[in-house]
Amino acid sequence: MNKGTIKQILLITDGCSNQGEDPAAMAALAKEHGIVVNVIGVMENYETDDRGMKEIDNIASAGGGVSQVVQTKQLSQTVQMVTRQAMTQTIKGVVNQELQDILGDSQSMEDLPPEKRGRVMEVVDDLGETVNLEVCILVDTSASMKTKLPTVREALLDLSISLTSRMGENQFCLYTFPGKRKATSKIMSWTPKIDHISQVFSKLASGGVTPTGPAIRDVIKSFSTSSRRHLISHDDEAYDDGPRY
Amino acid sequence: MTMKPMMMDQDIKLHPGTRIYGKWHKKTYQIMRHLGSGAQGTVYLAHSNQGEVAIKFSKDPSSLISEVNILKRFVALQGDPLGPYLYDVDDWVTNKGTINFYVMERIKGVTLDDSIRHKGFEWVYVFILQLLKDLSRLHELGFVFGDLKPENLMITESNYRIRCLDFGGTTQLGHSIKEYTEFFDRGYWGMGTRKAEPSYDLFAVMMIFIYAAERRRFNKTEHPRDQLIQKIKTNPKLKPFEKILLKALAGQFHHANDMRQAFLYKMNETNRIESRITRRRTATSPSKKRYQKKKTVSGWIGASVWAVVIIALYVMYTVLYVM
Ligand SMILES: Nc1ncnc2c1ncn2[C@@H]1O[C@H](COP(=O)(O)OP(=O)(O)O)[C@@H](O)[C@H]1O
Ligand SMILES: [Mg+2]
Numbered sequence: 001m002n003k004g005t006i007k008q009i010l011l012i013t014d015g016c017s018n019q020g021e022d023p024a025a026m027a028a029l030a031k032e033h034g035i036v037v038n039v040i041g042v043m044e045n046y047e048t049d050d051r052g053m054k055e056i057d058n059i060a061s062a063g064g065g066v067s068q069v070v071q072t073k074q075l076s077q078t079v080q081m082v083t084r085q086a087m088t089q090t091i092k093g094v095v096n097q098e099l100q101d102i103l104g105d106s107q108s109m110e111d112l113p114p115e116k117r118g119r120v121m122e123v124v125d126d127l128g129e130t131v132n133l134e135v136c137i138l139v140d141t142s143a144s145m146k147t148k149l150p151t152v153r154e155a156l157l158d159l160s161i162s163l164t165s166r167m168g169e170n171q172f173c174l175y176t177f178p179g180k181r182k183a184t185s186k187i188m189s190w191t192p193k194i195d196h197i198s199q200v201f202s203k204l205a206s207g208g209v210t211p212t213g214p215a216i217r218d219v220i221k222s223f224s225t226s227s228r229r230h231l232i233s234h235d236d237e238a239y240d241d242g243p244r245y
Numbered sequence: 246m247t248m249k250p251m252m253m254d255q256d257i258k259l260h261p262g263t264r265i266y267g268k269w270h271k272k273t274y275q276i277m278r279h280l281g282s283g284a285q286g287t288v289y290l291a292h293s294n295q296g297e298v299a300i301k302f303s304k305d306p307s308s309l310i311s312e313v314n315i316l317k318r319f320v321a322l323q324g325d326p327l328g329p330y331l332y333d334v335d336d337w338v339t340n341k342g343t344i345n346f347y348v349m350e351r352i353k354g355v356t357l358d359d360s361i362r363h364k365g366f367e368w369v370y371v372f373i374l375q376l377l378k379d380l381s382r383l384h385e386l387g388f389v390f391g392d393l394k395p396e397n398l399m400i401t402e403s404n405y406r407i408r409c410l411d412f413g414g415t416t417q418l419g420h421s422i423k424e425y426t427e428f429f430d431r432g433y434w435g436m437g438t439r440k441a442e443p444s445y446d447l448f449a450v451m452m453i454f455i456y457a458a459e460r461r462r463f464n465k466t467e468h469p470r471d472q473l474i475q476k477i478k479t480n481p482k483l484k485p486f487e488k489i490l491l492k493a494l495a496g497q498f499h500h501a502n503d504m505r506q507a508f509l510y511k512m513n514e515t516n517r518i519e520s521r522i523t524r525r526r527t528a529t530s531p532s533k534k535r536y537q538k539k540k541t542v543s544g545w546i547g548a549s550v551w552a553v554v555i556i557a558l559y560v561m562y563t564v565l566y567v568m
Contacts, residue, residue, distance in 0.1 A: 077427055084423075088307050110306070110343070113269050114334040118317070121310040129420045161432040165421035165439040 005132040006090050007035040007223055009216065010083060011059065012152055013140035014042045015052030017212030020183065023055065026216035027063030033220050035136075037063025038086045040079055042072055042148050059212075064090070072151045076158040083135065083159060084128075091127045095120060132169045136219045137197075138184070141176045141206040153201040160194035170194070175219050176204060183214035186222070257287050257302040257344065265291065265300065265346065267335030274300060274348065281356070283396060285413050285424070290351060298332060299351040306345050308413045311423065313347050315388065315412040326350075327383055328409055352410065354402040358395035361457045366482055369457040370512070372400065373450060374505055375407045380446050381501035383409075384418070389441035391416050392424045393449035395456065416441040428452060428462040434469045437496050444496040447504055451493035458482040470494075486511060 009030060017023050027037040041056040043049060053069055060067030066086040070078045096108040099120075109120050139145075139152060156174075163170045172194045179185035187200050265274040274291040281288050286303035303309035316331040330350035337344045355363075357372060376398065383390060391414025399408045414424035420441050427433040431448040439445070455473070456462060458480050466472050477483045477490045489507045498504040 076433075085305070085307075092307070114310075114313070114336070114345075118310055118314050118334075121307060122314060124307070125311065125417075125420075158432065162421060162439050165432075167420065 004127075005134060006087055007134045007136075008065070008083065008086060009035055009037045009063070009136050009138055009219055010079070011037060011039045011138045011140075011212070011216070012042060012079075012155075013039065013056070013210070013212060014142075014145055014148065015049050015210075016055060017210045019178075019209045019211040019214065021213035021217065023212040023216055024058040024062040026213045026220075027059045027065075030216060030220050031062065031064045033223070035063075035220060035223060036065045036086055036090055037216065038065035038082050039063075039067040040075070040082060041067065041069035042075060042145075042152070043069055044072065055212075059216075063216075064093075072148055075151050075155040079155040079159050080162040083163070087128050087131070087133065088124060091124050091131070095124055095127075129166055130168045132171070133163065133166070134171045134190075134223065135163075135173075136222055137172060137174045138215055138219055139174070139176045139204075140210060140212070141204055141208075142178060142210040143207045146206040149201070149204060149206060153197065156194060156197050160197075163194070172197075173222055174200065175215070175222070177215035177218075178208040178211055182218070183211045184218045190222075256282060256304075259289060259302075265337050267333065268338050268343075269335050270333055272333055272335065272348075274298065276300075280351075281396075283411060284426075285411075291348075293332075293348065295332060297351050298348050299329065300346050300348050302344055302346050303413075308424070309345050309347065312412045312415070315415045316347070316349065318386065322386075324382075325379075325406075326408070327379055327386075328412055352399045352401060352408050354399045354408075356396050357398040357400060357407065357453070360400045361395060361460070366457065368405075369454065370508065371405075372398075372407045373454060374508055376409075376450065376453075377501045377505035377508070379407070379409060380443070380450070381505070383415075384443045384446070384501055387418050388415050389418060389422070389443065390414065390446050390449075391422045391441065392426055392429075393446055393453065394426050394429045395453060418442065428456070431496070434465060434473060436470060436494060443499060443501060444493075447493050447498045447501060448496060450501075450504065451490050454486070454490060455480075455483065 009027075030037050037059060039056045039060045041053060043052070056067050056069060066082045066089065068078050068082050092109060099107050099109065099112075109117055112120065137156060139149075141149065145152075160172075170192055171190050172188070172192070173186070173190045174188040174197055175184045175186055177184045187204070188196055259276045259279075261276055261278055263276040265276065267273075272293065274293045277290040277292060277297070279287070280290050280299055285305055285308050286301050288299050288301045291298055291300050301309070301312075303312075313331065313334050316328055319327045320331055329352055331347065332350070333348040335346060335348075337346060360372070361369065380390060390409060390412070392411065393414075397409065397411040399410055400406070401408060414422060416423050418441050422430075422439040422441055422445060425432070425439065429449040429452045430439070431437045431445060432439045434448075436448060437444070455476055459476065473494060474491065477487055477494070483490060486508070489504065489511060492498055492507070493504060498507075
């Protein structure tokens with residue numbers, strides 16, 4: 001399990017989906033494909049929208065990821081924190097699985113005495129630093145998101161600073177929804193350089209409905225087909241149209 | 246495999262008198278009062294067999310374990326302590342679930358943040374020099390502090406010594422910084438990566454200096470680099486240290502000790518110039534009256550800066566060499 005790949009969808013939205021499949025179901029589907037779904041809810045005033053917050057929570061739970069609702073100005077730090085925590089969570093999940101295989105029953109990291117837990121955490125830390133990361137960024141560009149897009153761009157550039165500071169490799173791609181005649185449009189295909197987003201962002205058009213479920217379903221396909229099975233997959237598998245290193 | 250979101254949004258609130266019982270090491274602690282809270286956790290003062298201790302509870306168990314891993318390394322260390330002494334790590338089983346905690350030495354004093362608000366700017370040099378010394382040792386051990394900011398630094402009541410707290414952001418050299426705070430983070434200011442290297446911490450030291458002079462945090466503008474340079478060049482408290490601060494800003498100090506030496510050298514230098522100026526002034530007063538009048542404002546600012554530097558030098562000597 002030395003050098004694997006973690007696959008994540010990073011969904012940035014401001015609330016309620018209103019078209020197509022239940023986004024939580026599609027997130028659960030992503031999880032079955034070995035892809036974790038993280039959700040950032042961007043709100044102007046996050047006290048108000050209960051339904052939106054519930055949906056955001058549900059998508060992340062179903063997708064095995066982390067969710068956080070933030071006000072626009074805190075977006076940068078949240079995006080990187082959520083990505084990082086989800087990565088640690090995925091690795092911990094795999095490590096826990098391994099522990100269960102070795103120690104049997106319901107043993108997990110939390111059941112170990114503090115001393116041993118510390119050792120395991122060092123391993124988790126190391127893996128988080130060296131593992132390869134594939135993040136498909138999925139941005140809601142429905143009408144209500146228009147004023148928030150410059151901040152989203154800023155936050156993604158900030159995320160790139162954090163991720164490129166890691167030792168492991170990174171691959172990013174960017175999709176927005178709703179698309180022209182489909183649920184999503186592909187804005188940027190897989191690349192190790194997230195800063196390219198800077199240029200494409202100015203061209204983003206916003207408006208239309210919010211097909212969050214179909215959008216998630218769509219981007220699952222963007223990940224390489226051959227290595228979807230495991231949350232941490234190994235490098236020796238061949239990629240088709242997925243990220244290339 | 247169950248995975249649920251790890252982030253708990255609510256802080257841990259405990260009443261004085263609450264008994265904390267450790268599941269593994271069977272020690273009991275009694276909560277006395279709240280000491281402080283940060284982004285990750287809450288720290289309480291408590292009674293124990295060892296006397297008064299500080300107990301930290303964290304929202305994120307992973308962050309707590311990483312922190313303990315670092316503190317453990319310090320226990321065996323010779324010389325001045327780099328962080329609070331670690332006494333115990335355990336789990337507290339409550340009817341609402343298990344809470345991880347660790348027990349450490351209680352550091353009596355105020356945070357640098359409070360100290361900056363109540364003490365003169367001259368103290369900041371002293372604390373920064375002490376801090377650079379500690380950072381140099383930490384870097385030598387192979388770690389970068391990471392989340393360096395006034396709330397994570399304490400000034401001890403007994404001997405005015407700076408002590409680092411909160412090693413949740415402390416990261417192995419070469420890895421990516423685990424936790425940071427935007428205002429003190431060079432990534433936020435567009436001045437470099439978040440790779441753990443000594444220059445990352447030294448940038449934060451420079452920001453602490455700016456913060457102490459400006460007494461507030463401000464947001465970045467369109468051109469963050471120029472904005473910081475402008476602050477350094479125009480604030481009379483920062484101006485004398487312009488060269489050093491700009492070098493730290495650009496990430497050109499690779500060792501904490503180099504930055505420390507630069508500060509020490511600068512203070513000696515300004516002290517020499519200052520004594521020359523005072524000598525000359527007493528010799529030539531009458532003929533320069535008209536010229537001096539024009540210069541009053543900038544001269545006055547200059548004089549107050551020099552005065553501060555002299556006081557700083559004095560304080561520095563007493564604290565660094567006598568205590
Ligand atoms: N050992 C200690 N002794 C006294 N006060 C402490 C100690 N540790 C923490 N504190 C206080 O608690 C606050 C929060 O602790 P910190 O470890 O920084 O939490 P966080 O990880 O959430 O930032 C600190 O700013 C400080 O005021
Ligand atoms: Mg703190």
